[in-house]
Amino acid sequence: MSKPRILVARAVFPEVITRLEQHFEVESNPTDEAWSKPQLIARLKGKQGAFTTGGDRIDAEVLVACPDLKICANMAVGYNNFDLDAMTTAGVLATNAPDVLTETTADFGFALLMATARRITESEHFLRAGKWSQWSYDMFAGSDIHGATLGILGMGRIGQGIAKRGAHGFGMKVIYHNRSRLDAALEADCKASYVSKEELLRSADHLVLVLPYSAESHHTIGAAELAMMKPTATLVNIARGGIVDDAALAAALKDRRIAAAGLDVFEGEPKVHPDLLSVPNVVLTPHIASATLPTRMAMADLAASNLIAFFEGKRPPTPLNPSLLATK
Numbered sequence: 001m002s003k004p005r006i007l008v009a010r011a012v013f014p015e016v017i018t019r020l021e022q023h024f025e026v027e028s029n030p031t032d033e034a035w036s037k038p039q040l041i042a043r044l045k046g047k048q049g050a051f052t053t054g055g056d057r058i059d060a061e062v063l064v065a066c067p068d069l070k071i072c073a074n075m076a077v078g079y080n081n082f083d084l085d086a087m088t089t090a091g092v093l094a095t096n097a098p099d100v101l102t103e104t105t106a107d108f109g110f111a112l113l114m115a116t117a118r119r120i121t122e123s124e125h126f127l128r129a130g131k132w133s134q135w136s137y138d139m140f141a142g143s144d145i146h147g148a149t150l151g152i153l154g155m156g157r158i159g160q161g162i163a164k165r166g167a168h169g170f171g172m173k174v175i176y177h178n179r180s181r182l183d184a185a186l187e188a189d190c191k192a193s194y195v196s197k198e199e200l201l202r203s204a205d206h207l208v209l210v211l212p213y214s215a216e217s218h219h220t221i222g223a224a225e226l227a228m229m230k231p232t233a234t235l236v237n238i239a240r241g242g243i244v245d246d247a248a249l250a251a252a253l254k255d256r257r258i259a260a261a262g263l264d265v266f267e268g269e270p271k272v273h274p275d276l277l278s279v280p281n282v283v284l285t286p287h288i289a290s291a292t293l294p295t296r297m298a299m300a301d302l303a304a305s306n307l308i309a310f311f312e313g314k315r316p317p318t319p320l321n322p323s324l325l326a327t328k
């Protein structure tokens, strides 16, 4: 019997390709060329499965052009690159890669918070530019993390990981807002108190965004929300570009309406709003929150496991539209 055909849309660990080749006819992308939508469609035609990353858009146009497709396995926990409704209507299973990246991503969220609050990259740029001529009492004075109020918007697994680091490691007071309130045991574990979005914005010394991106969460943080924040506050986005209105944020940073921001994700990335590149009080990283080799390997392996289980007629570990499996 011939093996199912799959497309691996971006370069990935050779070990994972080797594992996939044991089960599938694999077309991969070893040069890691970023394909346009028509290029993706051309390669996906005739394939039954796809191994995608967060940058590969699977929508109705792709689904209509690729009627053989049965499953797309995303090597990311976020799946805003999938039109999940269109995939469900087309009978295409979607899977993502949760859990395996939680602690690594929470570590990074905290690292970005610390770099932002303590002005680490801004001061390094100053030093590298040869501008450090003498000590001064307020040079790059930042804001304290220990004992401060940590606000978390989006209290899923990663948000909880950040809350625990803040509460247990740094003695922070943790407040959060989420679509649904955590149960009492989880709140106690995270030492976190539920507040309204407005109270979160007004009270946080450091606000970390960890909510999923969707049409509803587009520009959750815009000029009005930034205006509610303390002028001394910092804002960290490790969630998705588009949750923050980057132009409004750049203006707020320029006018010092908030103290600083740390951004790992951007609207329209890999492009970055030019005003963010010219303000000094922002730490910018290129969407690397889950980027340690063991975690990226675990994410790739989970995406591969989803594909393999599906074509073996087993339940894939992390389906996003599991209603399709019930009718299989």
Ligand code: GLV
Pocket: 054, 075, 076, 077, 078, 079, 101, 290
């Ligand atoms: C990374 O952004 C992910 O969603 O895994």
